[in-house]
Amino acid sequence: MSTEPEQEVTGTISWPHPEVVDDLARLRRTAPLTHCITNIVVTNFTANILLAAGASPAMVVTIEEVADFVKIAQALLINVGTITTIDAAVMLKAAATAQQTNTPWVLDPVAAGALKFRTDIIAELIKFKPTVIRGNASEILAVSGFEGGGKGVDSTASSIDAIPAARQLALMTGAVVALSGEVDYITDGKEVIAIPGGHEIMTKVTGIGCSLGALIAAFLPVSETPLRASSTASAIFAAAGSRAFQKAHGTGSFSVEFLDQLSTIGLV
Amino acid sequence: MSTEPEQEVTGTISWPHPEVVDDLARLRRTAPLTHCITNIVVTNFTANILLAAGASPAMVVTIEEVADFVKIAQALLINVGTITTIDAAVMLKAAATAQQTNTPWVLDPVAAGALKFRTDIIAELIKFKPTVIRGNASEILAVSGFEGGGKGVDSTASSIDAIPAARQLALMTGAVVALSGEVDYITDGKEVIAIPGGHEIMTKVTGIGCSLGALIAAFLPVSETPLRASSTASAIFAAAGSRAFQKAHGTGSFSVEFLDQLSTIGLV
């Protein structure tokens, strides 16, 4: 897989890019109801991230309710991190409903490629046309059919090396692909937007990547395009992460500062 | 639904009302074992809230154990926030057991009215005579049979407008109704106690309302009446919330300060 990634990046976005600032203001004004079906490790953190940014999170996770709630919600996140037999049916029903009702949705294929059960479910979910697929390099490589190699939930590949796979996955599925790493790359298969910033400590707190998927979902109803929604969410995370690191004394205070930054960025 | 709410409020309680101070001292001395069957978003926060206040939380959630544990526990919380098919059976068994054993219990009917499955289960649960029903205005309106209109888990109505519904629900069920909002109102159908204070930032952290339900449950075995238990818990939350807001720099540090306040209020 030989790549010349420098040539592939067609733009760079970072806070306070005017589009990012505008979209965040719109998010806060409209508080989009964001339906999250996510893993049991990060439910609380994800809800707090969405609330801090200004969205309205809701976790509805039972087969009897999930279709009705997808219809009420303005966006949906499906994150397979701790998927169970029961969750799989709920996720498939949610995705099918989202496709029917044109509810924009994000798929986070946690640990794709590492375990057969979830890899199969992820393949089924992709048939329901996610608006955005967000993952680290190992996950995007696995989902795109390129060689993966994740270790649990952490990527063993660098995000820049997965750009070709991300572009191909975007072209194959019609989804925007949001590739997380030291630099985030967002692509619709043609454009590739680089989002620099953030800090390595973000990998030492559980749920930063998972909650980025949730925030991308929250931006889908307020941003002009899924490419922009994904870039905006990523740029806000990068800025909040850099600022939080300056004030943190370890991973505990980093989490706290990250939420503080997210809840105050752009205000004054 | 025409209301003259000002006339309905028969009392106001706030920290450091002597009854509140006394009940908190008793809670800390006896550490009531509080059985929480709550939603997956707030389990950790709820446990930490109860520990900070001085109670002893325990989450026992499987059908094989739930009845035995209700018998051991001094109070029970049932919160339907992320109810599943399996949870529904557990909750019904817990509620039935609580009624048999006279274990005082709190029902938190999260998102009642918004989704049929949970609304039906909530109706079943109410037959087992909760000691207290705690919810926001939309939820109390829905449960009481007045018109609801919640958006996910957030209320779209103001707490003061739901006082008549709260009173009627109390009279219908025999439960004390704890109505959360900008001002909290607690009623047994006759008296209506207003609890001012708190801060709007409390709606930007997930689980504040849910953990208030848990703290009300913890006070039931130590307070003279359910009305007083609910008012006490509410007044402590309002005081801790106001104080925490003074020290917070965003939603992350607010959560931390809120737990700090709760764990130290009235000491020194």
Next chain:
Amino acid sequence: MSTEPEQEVTGTISWPHPEVVDDLARLRRTAPLTHCITNIVVTNFTANILLAAGASPAMVVTIEEVADFVKIAQALLINVGTITTIDAAVMLKAAATAQQTNTPWVLDPVAAGALKFRTDIIAELIKFKPTVIRGNASEILAVSGFEGGGKGVDSTASSIDAIPAARQLALMTGAVVALSGEVDYITDGKEVIAIPGGHEIMTKVTGIGCSLGALIAAFLPVSETPLRASSTASAIFAAAGSRAFQKAHGTGSFSVEFLDQLSTIGLV
């Protein structure tokens, strides 16, 4: 049960004992993939504790995946805190797989003795030869067959009084027993290592004990013996706890400081 515990303690370890420092450096260098099947109250905190210390946590909890993931992981934690019917089958499969593949594993028998269902499952799990059993005095007394008496998840016995039970349990099962309390005691049935330090506030934050079990698991692949892995994890927790208490203003900031200490101890 007459005991002369002073005579039974054969050693004391505390930070910065050179073995503890060495093992922590090795943990950070190798970031062992630690498979956690734990309770819904502490999943997030446990993941953050492992990340802060330098390990790589992963929660894989469904029957279809659990055996495959035990084979990938370098260590396993099974904590029965909020066990369900479904979890029981997953835990038994994980434990059986760990025994087959010689994956070192920790059993945390939360509330053993207090409830029949989990007590029976714990007895089944022990047949698969846990490397370490970690619990408070009530739990160790119950599992060893001595008289228990826990109140929910909190111990009603003192750790020093449970040393004879811990030694007997170690001799019966071949596991190292890590007994948590005001002082932690670690024993393989012959040696008894005392770990002083820590602070009582650690009992006022949910998940400290549970995440200690996870950290012991993470040390198993990097320490020379299970006795040393358990002592090392305990000594690091005691040091981080003492230091965090100095900086904390309540239980909320204690949690944050504890993670900060854990993520920076021994660095600089």
